[in-house]
Amino acid sequence: MRTSVLQYGITPFCSPEIDLRLKPDPETISTELLPILKSVLPRSSILSRRAAKKPYETDGLTAIRQMPGIVVLPETQKQLKGVLSACRATNTPLVLRGAGTGLSGGARPLEEGVLLVMSKFNRILEIDQDNCTARVEPGVRNLAISEACAKHGLYYAPDPSSQIACSIGGNIAENAGGVHCLKYGLTVHNVIGLKILTIDGDQLELGGKAFDSPGFDLLALFCGSEGMLGVVTEITVRLLPIPSVKRLLLGAFSDIERAGDSVGGIISAGIIPAGLEMMDKLAVQAAEEFVHAGYPLDAAAILLCELDGSAEDVEAESAEVRQLMQHHGAYEIRESKDEIERELMWKGRKSAFPAVGRIQPDYYCMDGTIPRSALGRVLGVIGALSEKYNLQVANVFHAGDGNLHPLILYNASIDGQLQAAEEMGGKILEYCVAVGGTITGEHGVGIEKLDQMCVQFSSEELTQFFSLKKAFDSESLMNPGKAIPTLNRCSELGGMHVHEGVLPFPELDRF
Amino acid sequence: MLDSDDSLRLISAVGYAYANKQGLSLCGSGSKNFLGGKAQGDILSLTEHSGIIDYQPGELVLTARAGTRLDAIVALLKDNGQQLPFDPPGYGGQGTFGGALATGLSGPARVWQGSARDAVLGMRIVNGLGQHLNFGGQVLKNVAGYDVSRLMVGAFGTLGLVLSASVRLLPLPAYTRTVRLEMNMRQAHALTVKLLRSPVPLSATCLVENSLYLRFSGSEAGVSTAANQTGGETVPGAEYFWDQIRDHKHAFFTGEGLWRFSLPPAADYPEIGGEWLTEWAGAQRWLKTGASSKKEVQMMFDSAEALGGHLVYYRSGKQLSGPTENILLHRFSSLSPALVKYHQNLKQAFDPAGILNAGHMHPDI
Numbered sequence: 001m002r003t004s005v006l007q008y009g010i011t012p013f014c015s016p017e018i019d020l021r022l023k024p025d026p027e028t029i030s031t032e033l034l035p036i037l038k039s040v041l042p043r044s045s046i047l048s049r050r051a052a053k054k055p056y057e058t059d060g061l062t063a064i065r066q067m068p069g070i071v072v073l074p075e076t077q078k079q080l081k082g083v084l085s086a087c088r089a090t091n092t093p094l095v096l097r098g099a100g101t102g103l104s105g106g107a108r109p110l111e112e113g114v115l116l117v118m119s120k121f122n123r124i125l126e127i128d129q130d131n132c133t134a135r136v137e138p139g140v141r142n143l144a145i146s147e148a149c150a151k152h153g154l155y156y157a158p159d160p161s162s163q164i165a166c167s168i169g170g171n172i173a174e175n176a177g178g179v180h181c182l183k184y185g186l187t188v189h190n191v192i193g194l195k196i197l198t199i200d201g202d203q204l205e206l207g208g209k210a211f212d213s214p215g216f217d218l219l220a221l222f223c224g225s226e227g228m229l230g231v232v233t234e235i236t237v238r239l240l241p242i243p244s245v246k247r248l249l250l251g252a253f254s255d256i257e258r259a260g261d262s263v264g265g266i267i268s269a270g271i272i273p274a275g276l277e278m279m280d281k282l283a284v285q286a287a288e289e290f291v292h293a294g295y296p297l298d299a300a301a302i303l304l305c306e307l308d309g310s311a312e313d314v315e316a317e318s319a320e321v322r323q324l325m326q327h328h329g330a331y332e333i334r335e336s337k338d339e340i341e342r343e344l345m346w347k348g349r350k351s352a353f354p355a356v357g358r359i360q361p362d363y364y365c366m367d368g369t370i371p372r373s374a375l376g377r378v379l380g381v382i383g384a385l386s387e388k389y390n391l392q393v394a395n396v397f398h399a400g401d402g403n404l405h406p407l408i409l410y411n412a413s414i415d416g417q418l419q420a421a422e423e424m425g426g427k428i429l430e431y432c433v434a435v436g437g438t439i440t441g442e443h444g445v446g447i448e449k450l451d452q453m454c455v456q457f458s459s460e461e462l463t464q465f466f467s468l469k470k471a472f473d474s475e476s477l478m479n480p481g482k483a484i485p486t487l488n489r490c491s492e493l494g495g496m497h498v499h500e501g502v503l504p505f506p507e508l509d510r511f
Numbered sequence: 512m513l514d515s516d517d518s519l520r521l522i523s524a525v526g527y528a529y530a531n532k533q534g535l536s537l538c539g540s541g542s543k544n545f546l547g548g549k550a551q552g553d554i555l556s557l558t559e560h561s562g563i564i565d566y567q568p569g570e571l572v573l574t575a576r577a578g579t580r581l582d583a584i585v586a587l588l589k590d591n592g593q594q595l596p597f598d599p600p601g602y603g604g605q606g607t608f609g610g611a612l613a614t615g616l617s618g619p620a621r622v623w624q625g626s627a628r629d630a631v632l633g634m635r636i637v638n639g640l641g642q643h644l645n646f647g648g649q650v651l652k653n654v655a656g657y658d659v660s661r662l663m664v665g666a667f668g669t670l671g672l673v674l675s676a677s678v679r680l681l682p683l684p685a686y687t688r689t690v691r692l693e694m695n696m697r698q699a700h701a702l703t704v705k706l707l708r709s710p711v712p713l714s715a716t717c718l719v720e721n722s723l724y725l726r727f728s729g730s731e732a733g734v735s736t737a738a739n740q741t742g743g744e745t746v747p748g749a750e751y752f753w754d755q756i757r758d759h760k761h762a763f764f765t766g767e768g769l770w771r772f773s774l775p776p777a778a779d780y781p782e783i784g785g786e787w788l789t790e791w792a793g794a795q796r797w798l799k800t801g802a803s804s805k806k807e808v809q810m811m812f813d814s815a816e817a818l819g820g821h822l823v824y825y826r827s828g829k830q831l832s833g834p835t836e837n838i839l840l841h842r843f844s845s846l847s848p849a850l851v852k853y854h855q856n857l858k859q860a861f862d863p864a865g866i867l868n869a870g871h872m873h874p875d876i
Contacts, residue, residue, distance in 0.1 A: 130704050130777035154708060175654050186652065188661070189629050202849040209775035210820040211621065211794045214843040215854055215873070216670070217628055220661035224654045241710040268569045270592055270682035310712060312732030316685075369650040371570055401651040441652035449655070456655055460642045464861070465656055471856035484656065 029069045029112065032090045037072060040082025045120075047071035056115055059100045059107040060162070061448055063364075063418065068095070068109030075120040077197075077233060084199055084231065087114055093480045096227035098138065098170030101162040103365055104446025106173065106226050106482055116231070118169050124148050125234070131209045132239045133192065138169025138232045142176075145237060154239035157184035160442070161350045169232050175224030177442035179275040179349065180306070182400035184240065186442070188223035193236030196222065198229075199473050209236060221468075226444050226483040229472040243308035246274070248342045249321055251330035252299035256280055256395075259301035260375040262328030263399045266305065267372065269324060271317055275306040276400030282359075283352050283394040283407070290355035293348030296332055303330070303399065304349055306342075349396070353407065356394045360409035363394075364421045368432030369403045369441035381431050382406050389424045391417070403441035404432070430455055445483045454490035462487060514562030516576070518635075518643070518674050524555050525672055526641025528866045537668040537868055539578060539610035542602045545826055546614060546842065547667050550871040557609055557672070564675055565649070568593060572632065572649045574677040577609025584608060588680060596624040596681045600757045609673045615665025618757040619715035619726070622707070622776075622791045628664035630678040636663060636671035639862025649677045662857075667872035670861040684714070684728035688738050689749030692723045696780065696787065699723040702741075703792040704777045711737045717756055718789040719763055726753065756790065763788045768803060770811060772796040774820035781814035783807075797825075812844055843873070851875060 030048075037046055047053050048070050058065045069092075074080045087094045093113040100107055109115040121137035124145065128134070129152040134145055142163040146155040159178035160166055166176070171187045172194070184190070193207040196218075206219045213219075222229060253259035259278055266273065279287065280301050288295040295302060303325065307317045322333055336342035348355075356363055370378050379395070386393045392409040408424055410417040429439040429452045439445070439452040453462070465484045469476065528535045534552025538544070561578035568591045575584060581601045588594055598618030599611035612634075617626045633647025636659075646659040663673055694702070699718045706713055712729035725741060726749065727734040738745070746752065755761040763786070772781065776793035785800030802811070808824075815822035821844035846854065851873075858865065858876050869876075 128775075128777075129708060131775045132708050133775075152708070153710075175658070177652055181652070185625065185629065188658070189625060198853075202852065204849055204853065205847065208819050209778075210773045211791065212615070212626065212665075212773050212821075214821050214823075215846050215850060216666050216857060217615070217662055217664055218850075218853070220628055220658050220664075224658055228657075239708075241708050244710045264569050267571060270685070272682065309729065310710070310733035310736060312736055313712065313730045316730040316732065369652045371572075371649060373567065373570060398652070403650075403652045436648065437650050438648050438653040438655050440655050441650070442654060444654050445656070453655060458644075461644050461646065461656070464638060464642070464644055464659070467860035468657055468659070468857065471853060471860045 028090060028092065033086055033092050033114070034070065036086040036089065037070070037083065040086065041072060041074060041079050045073045045075065045079065047073070056097065056100070056109060056117065059097065059105060060103045061105040061108070061446065063362075063412070064105045064108050064447060066109050066111060068115035069111055069113050071115045071117060073117045073120050080197060080231065080233065081201060083114070083116060084197060085201055087477055088199055088201070088475075091475065091477070093477050095479050096173070096231060098167035098173070099141070099165050101166040102170060102174060102444065102446065103367070104440070104444040104448040106444050106446035106479070108447050110480075118167065118231075121169075121233070127152065127239075128209065129154065133209050133236050134239055135193070135234060135236050136168055137234060138172070139167050142166050142168055142171055149239055150242070153242050155242050156237050157190055157240050158187050161353065168235055168237070172223055172232050172235065173225065173227045174442065174444040177398065177401075177403065179277055179346070179398065182276055182398070183272050183274045186223075188220055190238050191219065191223060191235060192238050194219055194222055194232055195234035196230040197233050199475070199477050204230070207236065224444070226446065227479045228469055228483055229478065243274075245311045245314045246306060246308040246339075246342060247314050247318055248336040248345050249305045249307070249318060249325070250295070250334045250345060251303040251305070251325035252296040252332040253301045253303065253328075253330055254299065255329060256301040256379060257376045258329040259303050260379065260399070262303060262325050262330065263375065264372050265324045265328055266321055267400065269320060271320060273305045273321070273400060274308040275304065276398075277304040277349050278302070278395075278397040278399040279304075279349065279352060280395040282392060283356060283396050286355040286359055286394060287348040287352050290358060291344075291347050291351050293344050295348055304345065352394070352396045356407045356409065359394075360392070360411055362410050362412045362418070362421075364408040364410065364425050365443070366404065366406045366408070366425050366428050367440045367443040368429050368437055369401070370432050370435050370437035372399075372402045374435040374437070375399070375402070378404065378431060378435060382428055385424050385427055389420050391421055391424060398441070401441070402437065426452060447482055450485040450489065451493055453485045454493055459487050459490070462490070515559055516562070517557075517560035517578070521555065521557065521560060521672060521674065522637050522641060522643050525637045525639070525866075528552070529639060529641045529864050532864050532866065534866050534869050536871070537613075537672055539607035539613075540580070540605045542605035543610055543614050543616070546823075547868075547871040548842070548874065550868040552866065552869065555672075558607065560674065561607075563587065565677075570649070571680045572677055573680055574649060574675060575608050576675045577607060577612075577673045579608045581606040581608060581611060589683070592683050593680045594683050596630050596679065597621060597627040598624070598757060599627060600759065602759055604758060604760075608676070612664050612673055612676055613666065613668045619717065619753050619790055622794060623714050624681060628661045631660050631664055631676055632679055633677040634660035634663055635674040635676075637674060638671045639864055639867050643674070644671075647677070651679060668868040669858060669872050669876050670867070672867065686731040686734050687714070687726060687728045687749075688734050689724055689726045689746040689752065690738050690741060690743035691746050692725070692741065692743035693721060694723055695721055699789070700780070700793060706741075707776055707792040713737075713792075715753060716790060716792050717753075718787070719761070724749070724752065763797070763799065767799050767801045769825040770798045770800065771823040771825055772798060772815050772820060773823070774815065774818050778818040778820065781811065781818060783811055783814065815844060846873070
């Protein structure tokens with residue numbers, strides 16, 4: 001266990017200090033890079049005018065904005081290869097972008113760099129119903145895969161809330177989760193093949209339709225690598241048979257901690273629900289007002305528990321879950337009667353973020369993950385911080401897998417509120433690490449959580465990350481400055497912790 | 512169970528080897544030694560670094576030291592109604608937790624319950640510089656930093672010495688039934704392809720000598736419905752059968768040379784003379800064959816690749832010697848030159864002096 005020994009300093013993420021080793025002159029783009037790009041891309045695939053680039057200045061973390069140096073949207077492998085070799089030849093850094101729904105600023109552009117948008121690679125190449133796989137390009141939307149294979153009775157399991165818009169390539173970059181990953185796993189568990197183009201122009205084929213492959217598990221390494229190691233050009237995903245029966249149970253609780261306890265109760269009873277989600281009062285009220293899912297407005301918390309499988313399995317498990325929820329103090333339990341009702345009940349949960357966004361102009365979404373047994377303690381700390389900072393928090397949890405999404409509400413036009421929200425968010429994440437959890441469960445580090453990375457990892461671990469990155473991108477051209485903080489940054493922050501009695505970053509001078 | 516923390520000795524042994532550029536051959540119980548090439552260097556045993564560090568059944572997570580015996584872990588979990596989802600093989604009934612992760616092998620339920628790397632949540636390792644590093648954690652979702660712990664799985668100890676790991680667990684199913692159907696290879700192949708894409712509570716398949724074994728797991732009513740639909744006779748005491756298959760103690764696994772084809776489940780059978788035992792709904796197929804000439808061996812590797820999979824040479828019927836050994840550069844399907852380059856780069860990143868299990872997984876790594 002690591003202990004923070006010094007007060008942890010917070011740098012506002014609205015003015016992030018990018019750890020850029022290379023800082024080419026923005027002029028280079030127009031004088032050196034642009035002529036090469038024009039030789040490999042059609043004019044319609046290059047956006048260099050300010051107005052055209054404007055939509056790309058931010059991803060889902062809208063507090064961070066940066067006008068990209070240039071935006072390119074290649075359509076073919078050859079064009080893509082041309083873009084990478086142009087960047088390599090001119091030492092221009094590049095940032096990858098899928099649908100731009102990421103929540104950690106991973107696709108934040110660089111002023112002096114290329115923003116490589118993969119959205120034109122949007123074809124589903126093959127659905128192989130015998131092997132239960134789909135081969136797709138990275139720009140394909142997550143939901144489009146399940147829609148395309150539904151006629152074969154198959155679906156793609158990971159379903160992040162943004163699945164209607166987010167791309168599968170982005171899902172791989174972030175190792176996206178969703179409300180069903182408790183039973184069916186994250187992106188890493190459902191992708192079995194990748195084709196990669198490295199910045200050096202090497203093509204790598206990882207995995208395929210078989211269940212394993214020789215050599216290192218590079219497939220696992222690429223999932224969640226935040227566009228730092230290579231460009232994913234093709235993906236083979238595993239498809240699962242659509243369960244015969246799906247049923248959603250909603251339990252209403254007058255005490256949020258007891259709702260939390262019933263999560264542990266269900267798991268301990270040997271049941272792995274397809275989804276197990278929790279929302280607190282503020283989140284429930286916001287969602288109800290937004291989509292009218294029929295949620296009980298008087299509940300301190302609701303628990304959504306989805307069971308799927310054969311009719312017999314679902315019947316047996318829902319009886320058991322019902323009993324467990326009652327035992328833990330649920331005062332009302334509802335069951336979805338049909339698919340329409342089930343989807344409506346989910347819709348409230350899946351629209352929780354935009355719904356909360358209607359209460360206050362801005363919210364800051366956290367993504368800490370904790371051991372389930374620490375849920376009560378962490379909720380207590382969040383409540384106390386909410387009072388201390390005088391900011392409302394709406395809590396939405398993937399309760400089954402301990403992944404919390406506290407939404408801190410603030411108003412950016414009120415002086416100091418953004419900074420207070422950031423500071424409070426940082427405290428929540430540090431507490432998650434202190435109870436044995438992590439700073440990010442599924443949204444990624446991006447640019448947003450660089451500072452908290454200093455709390456979670458030692459200097460030797462960070463150094464190992466850097467040498468791993470170097471194995472794929474020796475000049476650090478791909479998404480530089482994201483995901484892993486430099487040792488200097490950590491040291492300057494004073495985010496120091498004692499790791500097994502060793503003073504961190506002893507190799508650096510301190511001032 | 513032996514509970515001893517040998518980490519300080521292991522860390523300093525790697526640090527010493529790094530300083531002196533001496534190779535180390537990492538070793539658990541040795542049950543899977545035959546799988547890799549002979550590593551160069553002094554043997555460093557991990558068996559004294561054993562014991563369960565943390566296990567709270569309600570969290571469905573177990574953390575154990577690398578030298579912990581698999582049978583001890585399995586027994587403890589069973590007492591708590593839980594299991595390792597990847598059900599790792601322990602050849603000869605032996606095997607350690609660390610060895611299972613280093614080789615990345617998974618048992619009969621792999622297709623439905625996930626692989627060894629799927630279950631891994633975090634690891635403490637010693638890299639080739641002798642640095643003690645911690646990646647991942649004990650929570651199911653964690654995307655802070657690169658997924659180094661899963662990269663270690665199946666790396667045969669060439670990137671780091673695994674000190675301890677946290678893995679996800681699953682509850683044991685409420686009810687399990689195995690049925691046996693008599694059918695030929697072609698019929699069985701068609702049936703398992705169909706079952707793979709159907710919403711049935713399947714948890715293992717095995718075709719051996721014209722008998723197809725299907726294991727169903729779930730609620731008693733759900734399992735009964737599914738088993739009755741497929742027909743066949745119920746196999747009493749089937750748990751023993753699946754253990755024998757997993758640990759290669761079944762009669763099939765004696766005799767001639769053994770090869771493992773990892774293929775897309777619906778792929779055709781390679782046209783090679785020998786006997787087949789097929790698991791994972793077609794995705795894992797064992798071939799027992801006397802074929803050993805250079806031409807025959809090359810043909811097997813080529814056919815695995817042509818079918819979209821790969822091949823692992825497990826063992827020869829006789830002592831490991833003679834023509835087969837000389838033909839094989841290594842035991843695994845070869846990697847493309849581009850992949851070899853990045854494997855070497857990664858090796859350089861984790862073990863710059865090349866001291867950890869050099870040559871064990873691949874001659875150049």
